[in-house]
Amino acid sequence: MGDQKESLRKITTTLALKNEEITNFICCQKQSLENLEGNSSRVQEDLETEFSSLHSVLDDIKDSMVTRIKQERASRTYELQSQLSACSKALESSEELLEVANQTLCSSEADDFTQVTSSVTMAPAFRLSLKAKATDSMSHMMVDFTQEREMLQAIKFLPVPATPxxxxxxxxxxxxxxxxxxxxxxxxxxxxxxxxxxxxxxxxxxxxxxxxxxxxxxxxxxxxxxxxxxxxxxxxxxxxxxxxxxxxxxxxxxxxxxxxTHAFLFKLDAGSAHQNLKVEDLSVEWDSCGGKVIQDIRKDKNRTNQSPMHSPARTAMNSPKRVPSARVGRDRFTAESYTVLGDTFIDAGQQYWEVRFDKESKAFAVGLALRNLGRFDQLGKSNASWCIHLNNWLQQSLTAKHNNKARTLDCPIPDRIGVYCNYEEGALSFYNARTKTLMHTFRTKFTQPVIPAFSVWNGSFSVQTGLQVPSAVQSSQRKNSGTSSSNTSLT
CATH class of the missing domain: 2.60.40.10 (Immunoglobulins)
Structure with missing residues (x-):
């Protein structure tokens, strides 16, 4: 009995689902019928509009051509009537002169012969051109609509374009x-x-x-x-x-x-940032009061009986804009290591990102670090990090740093730096992001994953990620693959 109920339940469920499908299909068909009615009316209206427009064009052309025929007829009528009037007047004058001449021939007075001869000689008829100034032919105004008629007869519905x-x-x-x-x-x-x-x-x-x-x-x-x-x-x-x-x-x-669309995409790990660094998405700004604010919050917390879950310190530390720290089990950077890391490790491939920094910053650095970079370590001052460092304290200088050794770079200081990492080849290169000019390359062997690293003091910077390795950088890397632009003492 139980098996029969289960079988009936399955069949009932299947039938209910089928009924739902049929109901949905009926709704779709009804909607299609409504759409068909509306679409048919629309295309019929469009067709009538197009034919009305075509009739209007034909009427305009007809009016223009009829006007030209009337103008041609009026012009020729004027020419022919003018010539006909001149001829009629000349003929009338000639008839009068002929009558006077015949009377003179019957006269015997010599003076009359001289006067009449002069008048006959000057008769208007002798100055008339008997070539018609206009013809009665209007054949040049004839039209042949054979081609146009064939085109009109070929009018049909536009075909739906083929699928590209x-x-x-x-x-x-x-x-x-x-x-x-x-x-x-x-x-x-x-x-x-x-x-x-x-x-x-x-x-x-x-x-x-x-x-x-x-x-x-x-x-x-x-x-x-x-x-x-x-x-x-x-x-x-x-x-x-x-x-x-x-x-x-x-x-x-x-x-x-x-x-x-492969590209290196990462965010800044706010959980790793020094307390004096204010991290907003992919931007960082130096905040001289950052550490003091946290200390004041902690002191205020100790003076109250607030629950730790709702304390100002906890609320500040768990801001929704902060991402989970990649430095698992370790505190944020402290002391004079004004550093913040990216949240994504690099353990393979070629990656590229850019950073725009304030050239007025007192100090700025960008590069790579190993995961074991100490919380007190400054970028470039241990064997766990490589960077380009801007010093703008007493005089402005740009240096490549690694393992507490530095080399001054003889190149203009850009406002945006491109960072290229080829993990397998152990190459870390820095470029002028605008001109794609190579500034410096570290050659090393990465024995563990590395992570983007940044530091700033009395300044700000922003990072642009989601970038592919530019073609100019790839070309530069191929060109310089056999040589090293780094200082061997830094690697």
Whole structure:
């Protein structure tokens, strides 16, 4: 009996699910019927509008051509009537002269012959041109609508554009730009433009039901390729699709194409920061009162009976803007080590990031550190860190530091530094981020993971992550792979 109930329960559940599917299908079909009615009315209205517009154009052309015919007729009528009037007057004058001449011939007086001869000689008829000034032909105003009639007879509904195909082999991802190229199955002269959509994602393959990032749209592309610039690759992939559009309708989207957008992405570990460093997302500012504020909070805590879970000190330390510390089981930097670390270790590959710093800072450093960097250690003053250090206390200087040894760098001080790390090759290079000019390279062998490290005193800086290794940096690294621009005493 129990098995029969279970079997019936399963069948009932399956039927209920099927009923739900049928109900949803019926709703979709009803909605499709409503949409069909509305869409049909819309396209019919559009068609009538287009034909009205075509009739209007034809009427305008007709009016213009009729006006030209009337103007031509009026001009020729004037010419012919003027010539006809002149001829009529000349003929009338000639008839009068002929009558006078015939009477003179019958006369015997010699003076009359001389006078009449002179009048006849000056008769207007002798000065007339009997060539018509205008013809009665209007053949040059005839029209032949054979070609136009064939074109009108060829009017039909615009075909839906074919679906483009994104050419994955032609797409390029470099220097934080993505160039996407596509093609149609066959040429189509009716295509007006293309619409490209892309979405960031951390998943390879078809899109999931719920994605964290929306589709971004680029409309009105006239060519069969497009380059997205100024990107920050904060996800592992980007998914693309494209559709073709003519004047009336858009075609179907292409198959989705997912391109890998590898870049080094990290945040600043606020839990590692010195108390005098105010960390806001990827920006750091020196705060001379930072340590004193924490001490005052702790003193105030000791003077009250507040619960530790709700004390001002705990509230301040567990700010939502702070990320879990990567320095597990260790305190933040202290004393004169005004340092903050990134929250992501590097243990493979080639990585790149940039840092913009205030050149008026009294001291600033950027580089890499091992996980065992001491809480009192300043960057570059132990064998656990490598850095470029700006000293702006008595006189401005830029030095490369490692293991408490330094080398002064003979190069202009940029306002933005690019940091490149090739973990396998043990290369740490610093570049002028604007010009991609190499400033210094450390050559070493990383025996354990390293982490981005920064320090600042009486100043500020901000970090830009999600960057690919620039092509210029890759080229520079290949060019300098056989040589070392570092000081051997520093490695």
């Amino acid at each position: 195909e994104i050419l994955v082999s032609e797409c390029q991802v470099c220097d934080n730009t993505v160039m996407v190229q596509w093609a149609l199955p066959e040429p189509d002269s009716k295509i007006d433009h293309y619409d490209l959509e892309y979405r960031r994602t951390n998943h390879e393959g078809p899109p999931r039901t719920r994605e964290d990032y929306p589709w971004m749209v680029v409309e009105g592309i006239r060519e069969t390729e497009y380059t997205l610039t100024g990107l920050r690759f904060d996800t592992h992939y980007m998914t693309f699709r494209v559709k073709a559009c003519n004047k009336a309708v858009a075609g179907e989207f292409s198959e989705l194409v997912t391109l890998e």
